[in-house]
Amino acid sequence: MKNLNIKIILPALLLLTVVSCKKTYLDAEVLSKYEPTNSLTNLAGMNAALAGLGAQTRREFFDDMAPIITEAIFSDVAVDGTTDKSTQAQDMNTRVTPEANLNSPDFNRIGFYWTEGFRGVRFANTIISSIGNVTFKNDAEKNAILGAAYFYRAYYYYRLVHQFGDVPLLLQDLTTSKDDFYSTKREVILTRMQSDLKFAEQWVLDGGNKGEVTKGAVSHLLTKVSLALGDFDGALTAANNVLNGGKYGLMRTRFGSTAADATKNVIWDLHRMDNKAIAANREALFLVIDRETLLGFTPNGSQVMRNCVPAWHFTNLKTPSGALQAIVDGVTAEIPLTLMYGRGIGRYRGTPYSTKYIWTDNTDYRHAPGMWMNMTDLVYNNPAIKTGTNVSERALFGKPLVDVTPANVNNMFLNKGTDTIRHFFGWPHYKTFINSTNALAVDKYWSPPRGTNTDWYVFRLAETYLLRAEVYYWKGDLASAMADINQVRSRANATLLTDPSTITIGTILDERARELYYEEPRKTELTRMAYIFAKTGKPAYNGKTYTMSNFSDVNFFYDRIMEKNDFYKNQVPTISGVNFKISPYHVLWPIPADAQRFNINGRINQNKGYTGYENNVPALDKIP
Known part of the structure; x- marks a missing residue:
């Protein structure tokens, strides 16, 4: 099959098992040996290792309380709605510390990103360090493998430095246990990743199996990394290579298995589980593939409906x-x-x-009826309403839910006071609805359905347009920035922007929020933007300027969240007695305490705002 890389599943699984035995003190647990693998001696083994990295990447978007949710709740777009527990990352000041549980659905998934980020780096380094063990037919074949491994290493480091700031830099496979890591400056790491990606851009090819690294990816x-470095010309060149190359394009006409459904639109087609990896879809730059026959398959599935749909079925409502x-x-x-929309929590x-x-x-197609769901689009379906003794309410059966008002909220949420946080909000049905081949959410592994196995976008061309719009914004070319935003808006049938003078970073963030729900790592991107504001001194739309000298105390990340996220802004209380709170220092997450504790002969610096910061030493400013 051309679209799915089936043949390398077994060797990739074996390799993943071997490589997973490699452990260092970067992991937030007691680890010791790091054994080299003997599997990377031919092209098949190399491809298997890359497939293992693809399976590793997929984990961010899958399972209950998928890690991508933690990215969202440290931002302007979302909070953790699990209001019946007091352990969730809601009051960030007390729940997010180096010693806290940082990797659990009942807490947060910060620790996932630390452990799995460095695991991804190590998997990539295993390939890079073993490249000389394989006899390739030519340099192009060798460099394509090397370039793909560079991509994965840069992918994980791009995330790590915008989640945790200065972190240890690993560029080679480790053959012995190591307990003397030191933090390296973020800019040093990004500069090396940029160099590696420029090499990869020359050698990685398009047209391979779906789920493999592409030149477009x-x-x-490279656009993101160059932006993070403030290299706006380099970012523009990289974005142009994607957008002007002719290989990719926004999907503007109906396509795929749902093209004949006149009740839907092209946005619906774009996000169907069976349309993401087909050849007709020219928008996908980088996908994670999820099939029962593929490496790392788990019946847990995406669970995106469970994670993102309101808990409308609770007795509270x-x-x-x-x-x-x-x-x-x-x-x-x-x-x-349950079958029409999925049952969420x-x-x-x-x-x-x-x-x-x-x-x-x-x-806007993305907010059209049948695409976006509000609670008032659901209907009363409790059979007790239809047969009950309350004559005035019998007529409600099958009718849309009444909206919450100050007058009726205490009745509508009788058992839990006024808790509408978890049970009453809108969501993008077109993104969250994961179904089988029919119109209902049939999940063979979970009943009620949670969102079965599905491919998922990691990079998509719509984001490339918004990245280039951001490049133009930083360069002061607001007309070009507006034109790129309008590319995304026109495909969504949204009214086009007409006044370049109104374009700010907020305009771009708004469009990213509309387009990239559950795709973009929102916290990562906000922190990246905060760094750029601090490094350039460019005034933000709020009239403020920022500096690196007090980055963890005053930053655009926090100001944006406090402007847009009403929960944090108003310190909204939950029924468990916790108030939503966030602070400027959350622009960077805490380094897990275990990562420092077992690194006895080195120093992984802690970020400002967390216990241990006072013991920091200067981060490395060059690669040894």
Whole structure:
């Protein structure tokens, strides 16, 4: 098969098993030996190792409380909606510390990014260090493998330095245990990644199996890395290589398995599980592939419906009088909302900014009826309403939910006071609905369905346009920035922007929020932008300027969140007694304490705002 790399599954699985035995003190647990692998001696082994990295990358978007949610809740677009627990990352000041549980669905997934980020780096280094063990037919074949490994290493380091700041730099495979790591400056790491990506851009090819690294993906990542370095000309060149090369294009006409469904639009087609990896889809730059026959398959699936859909089935949600439960769960219900929209628990709770304020255009496909769901689009389906003794409420059965108002909120959420956080908000049905080949959410592994196995976009051309728009913004070319934003808006049938003078970084962030739900690592991108503002001194749209000298105390990341995220801004209380809070120093996450504890002969610096910062030493400013 051309679209899916099936043949390398078994060797990749074996390699992943071997490489996973490699452990260092960078992991947030007691680790010791790091054994070299003997599997990378031919081209098949190299391709297997790259497939293992693809499986590694997939993990960010899958499972209950998928790690990508932690990226979202440290931003303007979402908070953790699990309000019946007091352990979640809601009051960041008390719940996010170096010693806290940093890798659990009932806490947060910061530790996942630390451990899995460096695991990805080590997998890539194993390939890079073993490249001389293989006899290739020519340099092009060798350099394509090397370039793909460089891509993965740069992918993980791009994330690590915008999540944790200065971190240890590993450029070679480790053959012995190591406990003397030192932090390296973020700019030094990014400069090396930029150099590697420029090499990869020359040698990695397009047209391979879906899920493999593409030339477009390399240039897309190079755009991000160059932006992070303040190399705006380099970022423009890299973005142009993707957008002007003719290989890729925004999907503007109906396509794939759902093209004939007149009730939907091209945005619906773009996000169908069986359309993401087909050859007709020219928008996908980099995908993670999820099939039962592929490496690392798990029946846990994406669980995106469980994570992102409101907990509408809880008994908390009542009829307006408070007499009866409004909606019942169940795949056999007369009106099976569970199968029509998925049954959620509201872990990813969109903010009013991301669910309401940015949606001002009623022509936008992304917010059209049937695409975007509001709670008032659901109906009362509890059979007890239809047969109950409350005559005035019998007529509610099958009718849309009444909206929450100050007058009825206590009745509608009778059992839990006024908790609408978890149970009453809008969501992008076109993104979260993962179904089989029919119109219902049939999940062979979970009942009620949580969101079955599906491919997922990591890089998509719509983001490349928004990245180039950002490059133009930093360069002061607002007309070109507006033109690129309008490329994305026109495909979504949204009203085009007409006044370049109104374009700010906020305009771009708003469009990213509309387009890249559950795709972009929002915290990473906000921190990257905060660094650029601090390094350039360019005034933000809020009139403020920033500097690197007090980056963890005053930064654009925090100001943006406090402007747009009402939960943090107003320190909204939850029913568990926790108030939503966030601070400027959360621009960088804490280094897990275990990573420092077992690094006994070195020093991995802690970020300002967390215990241990006082013991920092100067980070390395060059590569040894």
